[in-house]
Amino acid sequence: MLGKYLPLVWGSLLRKKTRTAFTLLSLAAAFLLIGLLQAVNSVLAGGADFLGANRLITQAKISFTTPLPMRLMPQIEAIPGVEHVGHSQFFGGVYQDPKNFFPQFAVNPQRLRDTYPEWTMPEDQWRSFISTQDGAIVGKILADKYGWKVGDIVPLNSFIWTQKDGSRVWQWRVVGIFSGRDREWSDRANLMYLNYGQFDEARVPQARGLAGVFVVRVKNPMDSGRIAAAIDGKFENSADETKTQSEQEFQLGFLKQLGDIGFIVNAISGAVFFTILILTGYTMSQAVRERIPELAVLKCLGFTDRTVLALVLAESFLLCFLGALAGLLLASAVTGALPPEYPIRTDGRVWLFALASTAALATVVGLPPAWHAMRIRIVDALAGR
Amino acid sequence: MSTVTQVREIVLMNLKSIPQRLGASLVIVIGIAGVVGVLVAMLSMSTGLNKTLTATGDPNRAMVLRGGANGELASFLALAAATQIKQDPAIARGADGLPLASGELIVITEVPRKGERSGANVSLRGVEPAGFTLRPELKLLAGRRFTPGLRELMVGKGAYTQFDGLQVGSKLKFRGSYWNVVGVFETGDAHDSELWADLETVQSAFGRSGASSVVVRLAYRDAFAGLKRRLESDPQLNVEVKTEQDFFSAQSSGLTRQIGFLTNIVAVIMAFGALFGALNTMYSAVSARTAEIGTLRALGFGNAPVVASVMAEAMALSLLGGLLGAVTAYLLFNDYSVSTLSGSFTQVAFNFSVTPGLVLQGLTWALGIGFLGGLAPAVRAARLPVTAALRGG
Numbered sequence: 029m030l031g032k033y034l035p036l037v038w039g040s041l042l043r044k045k046t047r048t049a050f051t052l053l054s055l056a057a058a059f060l061l062i063g064l065l066q067a068v069n070s071v072l073a074g075g076a077d078f079l080g081a082n083r084l085i086t087q088a089k090i091s092f093t094t095p096l097p098m099r100l101m102p103q104i105e106a107i108p109g110v111e112h113v114g115h116s117q118f119f120g121g122v123y124q125d126p127k128n129f130f131p132q133f134a135v136n137p138q139r140l141r142d143t144y145p146e147w148t149m150p151e152d153q154w155r156s157f158i159s160t161q162d163g164a165i166v167g168k169i170l171a172d173k174y175g176w177k178v179g180d181i182v183p184l185n186s187f188i189w190t191q192k193d194g195s196r197v198w199q200w201r202v203v204g205i206f207s208g209r210d211r212e213w214s215d216r217a218n219l220m221y222l223n224y225g226q227f228d229e230a231r232v233p234q235a236r237g238l239a240g241v242f243v244v245r246v247k248n249p250m251d252s253g254r255i256a257a258a259i260d261g262k263f264e265n266s267a268d269e270t271k272t273q274s275e276q277e278f279q280l281g282f283l284k285q286l287g288d289i290g291f292i293v294n295a296i297s298g299a300v301f302f303t304i305l306i307l308t309g310y311t312m313s314q315a316v317r318e319r320i321p322e323l324a325v326l327k328c329l330g331f332t333d334r335t336v337l338a339l340v341l342a343e344s345f346l347l348c349f350l351g352a353l354a355g356l357l358l359a360s361a362v363t364g365a366l367p368p369e370y371p372i373r374t375d376g377r378v379w380l381f382a383l384a385s386t387a388a389l390a391t392v393v394g395l396p397p398a399w400h401a402m403r404i405r406i407v408d409a410l411a412g413r
Numbered sequence: 414m415s416t417v418t419q420v421r422e423i424v425l426m427n428l429k430s431i432p433q434r435l436g437a438s439l440v441i442v443i444g445i446a447g448v449v450g451v452l453v454a455m456l457s458m459s460t461g462l463n464k465t466l467t468a469t470g471d472p473n474r475a476m477v478l479r480g481g482a483n484g485e486l487a488s489f490l491a492l493a494a495a496t497q498i499k500q501d502p503a504i505a506r507g508a509d510g511l512p513l514a515s516g517e518l519i520v521i522t523e524v525p526r527k528g529e530r531s532g533a534n535v536s537l538r539g540v541e542p543a544g545f546t547l548r549p550e551l552k553l554l555a556g557r558r559f560t561p562g563l564r565e566l567m568v569g570k571g572a573y574t575q576f577d578g579l580q581v582g583s584k585l586k587f588r589g590s591y592w593n594v595v596g597v598f599e600t601g602d603a604h605d606s607e608l609w610a611d612l613e614t615v616q617s618a619f620g621r622s623g624a625s626s627v628v629v630r631l632a633y634r635d636a637f638a639g640l641k642r643r644l645e646s647d648p649q650l651n652v653e654v655k656t657e658q659d660f661f662s663a664q665s666s667g668l669t670r671q672i673g674f675l676t677n678i679v680a681v682i683m684a685f686g687a688l689f690g691a692l693n694t695m696y697s698a699v700s701a702r703t704a705e706i707g708t709l710r711a712l713g714f715g716n717a718p719v720v721a722s723v724m725a726e727a728m729a730l731s732l733l734g735g736l737l738g739a740v741t742a743y744l745l746f747n748d749y750s751v752s753t754l755s756g757s758f759t760q761v762a763f764n765f766s767v768t769p770g771l772v773l774q775g776l777t778w779a780l781g782i783g784f785l786g787g788l789a790p791a792v793r794a795a796r797l798p799v800t801a802a803l804r805g806g
Contacts (some may be wrong), residue, residue: 033749050689054444057686061679089522090587091534093486095617120487187487196481267620269587271523271532285533285754292576292751296451296679302682303447307690310440314697372446 052173053349058304082249085278087240090271095238114139117240121184132220134227153204161225167217168207307413316397324409337402344394352386419718427722444687445734449775452680453742459672461766466665468602470658475626503636515544516624524576536759539615547630556581556596561611567596571605571762575752606762691786707802716795723791731783735776
């Protein structure tokens, strides 16, 4: 049934090739933009779904930039249901040029391994990370980018931490190169872990013993809420009040700092959609107006009113879907070509959004001319009235 | 008729007939209004941000930070260094004979954005009493100043509008105790996004000594060079001296550059979409006027007037679209306040600002799209053979 009418619908699109081509191109441009914007939105809306629900981050309530003291760790470890606790301090180092920015965290190597089993590395490299005071491990993506090998010395200029002698250049020995256990984690292997040993020993005495944030791995994800409340309850009303949330919420909090990006993204998407609605709507109504005598002929041949309505609607759907498909494929190509540190992807959510908006667009744009086509009276149409 | 008269007559005739092709014309107008609206709105965001960040900066004030620090947050000056800096002869003295210099400590606090639970980073600035004297632009909008020694806060106007629970009389709880909000202030610059408290109170609450920076008022404008030379060459200190203006414009440049870059990408893609819409409209306008154009040509009108008439139509409609877009952007977004993460990793609140320059920029884009969209159809109209055109194409 559908196959029978497809050539007819296709033929009517090809009737004015330039017009159809231009309309398709503007639809493609619009959906390229909508695809990209919604990909950004998708990150803001849900984002890091794959981060395990069995990890909590405990930060200072005042701000995660205020480090928590190490002495809180045994108290957190003592809470029932806590499996492992690690700590992590943002190092803020710059390698050679401020443009080469990648995150580094000072951690306890064994605790890192316990809390993040998702990172994979040969056993001997884990051992040497644990036993090398000035050791560092780098993600595979970083190692490839800068050509680092095990044994290299990497100097980092920290804009936060000063050594006892006043110097801010820290030397780190690469003792391992880690990767992820699956693709998603491998894509994130663009960071560096530093051994807390040298970090704590060399920094100025008043900063010693500060852990940063704590990473808490719980035995059962169902207990996360209870454990988070227990941790925060323990330090309530002390100078080091804590805020514990799931790792996912913590990461999302970073993005939320960007502020009203979601609003701006949606406002632009709305403007684009409205514009394309007017553009395509006009094209469709014009295309039908030109063909009124032809549609009347179809009706003479025995096509029912309803079939004519369906034909015009089908034309509108085909036009919109082709344009949207081209735009979204382009958007996927663009986001696919982004370096892995930008987690913007045209994922299922984006395609679904685009599908829904294309359907809405095609209906709004196609229905009035289709309705008009259905209502034409053969005699009037053939007489050119 | 001379070519000029021909052009004038035919352009006028064409423009007058636009209402007959209202539907088609609307496509150009709306398409371009969309592009210009988005362009102007996004640019007004980066202009507003820039305005807020670069407004901070009296040429008579200088800032002293730790050498190599990329912002106040990463800077640290020990108490001894801060005290020594304040004694420099280039620094103006107040009525009490003390230097107009304020050691200021920046720490980050989390305050929830309005209508949200998760916290956003907001700067808490500990200031010394001289911090008020050396910033005469500071106005109290409500309440009073904090009392030194008490856990009291003043909130900037931008922070007050963007974040929750910062009204005068409310309490914030951090570092194990309550802080009372006692006043709202306005400086018209980046400080409006901050919370202010007494320096020594902040030092004791956060277990910090010293300061992030020392802000000084110069005794006279040219004193800056001497201040910079003395402090930066002092072997006891490891500091950088910047004018307040230089410091804050450096803070904003990265962010505004990024916004500008994104704006251009979005605008270029939208412009492409609108360009094809304009081409469609102009082609159909030409084809609707085929017989008319044929008649004009038969009457002896040359190619140039025909081209001019089509181009004039495209440009006039684009201009209208551009104006519509710019006006919409102005009505919706001028003075719209938002906040985002600034270079110093804390929130900066600012207002969108639609300036005449931006409107002009938007109109230039509109005319550009109109020109490109009109050109090919105009050439086609001029090339139509008279006989074919008279038969209606």
